[in-house]
Amino acid sequence: MTAEVVVMNKRGLSMAADSAITSGGEGVQKVYNTANKLFSLSSDHPVGIMVYGAASFMEVPWDVIIKSYRDNLGKEKFADLTDYAEDLLNFLRHDNRFKNEEVEEIIVYRIFSDNLKRIVKEVEETIVNENNTGSNVSPKKVTDWLVDCVSRNIKSYKNEEKSFLELNYEAFKERFGTVIDEVKDELIMYEVPDNLAEKFYMLAFEATKKDYFSIGSTGLVIAGFGEKEIFPHLLNYRLEGFVFNQLKYKKLKDKKISYTSDKEDGTASVTAFAQREMVDSFISGMEPNMEEVIFDIIAKVLKDYPNQIQQHLSIHFTDEQVTDLQKMGKEVYESIEDTIKEYQQTNYIEPLLGVVRSLPKEELADMTETLVNLTSFKRRVTRATESVGPPIDVAIITKGDGFVWMKRKNYMNSEINARL
DSSP, X not given: OOEEEEEEETTEEEEEEOOOEEESOSSOOEEESOOOOEEEXXXXXXXXXXXXXXXXXXXXXXXXXXXXXXXXXXXXXXXXXXXXXXXXXXXXXXXXXXXXXXXXHHXXXXXXXXXXXXHHHHHHHHHHHHHHTTOOOOHXXXXXXXXXXXXXXXXXXXXXXXXXXXXXXXXXXXXXXXXXXXXXXXXXXXXXXXXXXXXXXXXXXXXXXXXXXXXXXXXXXXXXXXXXXXXXXXXXXXXXXXXXXXXXXXXXXXXXXXXXTTSSSOSEEEEEEESOHHHHHHHHSSOHHHHHHHHHHHHHHHHHHHHHHHHHHOOOOOHHHHHHHHHHHHHHHXXXXXXXXXXXXXXXXXXXXXXXXXXXXXXXXXXXHHHHHHHHHHHHTSSXXXXXXXXXXXXXXXXXXXXXXXXXXXXXXXXXXXXX
């Protein structure tokens, strides 16, 4: 995992990234604190790039790609940060070094594998629940549950309006059928009927072209200034890779510092990427996972409230009364949610951004480093894998000074490498 933070105000922005990288499969993992995740576009451009998630794209390390893109870009400059992002994406599209049919099979493999693992886990939980009730679980029942779960997932993908890739089902099946069979054989220990095998092909097809990005995809953060931009701009993308020579990616965030605080993005922002729970806690006053658990408990209590009243007070409600009570419960839930969000905004978020908007650029750097350190410290004092760790690379980007390193690790000793 990774912890990365960008803090922006009208003076400029600071980017910070940790150095931990996790390698190895499930069960056996190694963490190395030597990864480079923050890069300057070049000395000629006030633009920085951070990567998180997978450390490579189409099995090519991102540091190799970014340094190759620097040479391709040269001294050319663009009016808007979006133009830099589009130019980088076009560089990936048109450079055949980043396209490989064998790697396309890896992409389909990990997309389908992620989906089938989730489905198998759901079916296994259903089997456990049935066994606990004393019911007999036959192979046919298991197959029926698999068919139902796969069908629901296919339907969910088909209901999505946007397709990220234009694919033909028969061509996809012919090209990647053996890959899909390989995943199926790894995760399902018995022979599946033909109708279920066909649904597996369809699931892989739909997941590949629709809005699903695997755990092997990469997050890309681009921040800085276009030539005509006076205030900082941040873009966040998710990239999966090429399938049938088409690049699968999507834009996640587009933040611009505005002239006044009443605009959508305001005059200051604090944005975290990847492992962000500690930063979100700092900003909003509550860890997102805890917030989700609390709201889930409230929703469950309010949904079950009519049944509890009937059970404990021996009162019988009509179907209409139950519907009215459930509607009231939904309104209460929404009121609680709105009140908490308003409290967070008034007492945490707005005061914090009020300070951030006036910070000097040096303080922006201190803030990004501290927030990444906070995540690293939390991982160190818990039982979780220390997947976030020092040293922390920190940079400041301003309109006048461009990209400036504040802290940067280096794999070489400059004293014995004078030529560099």
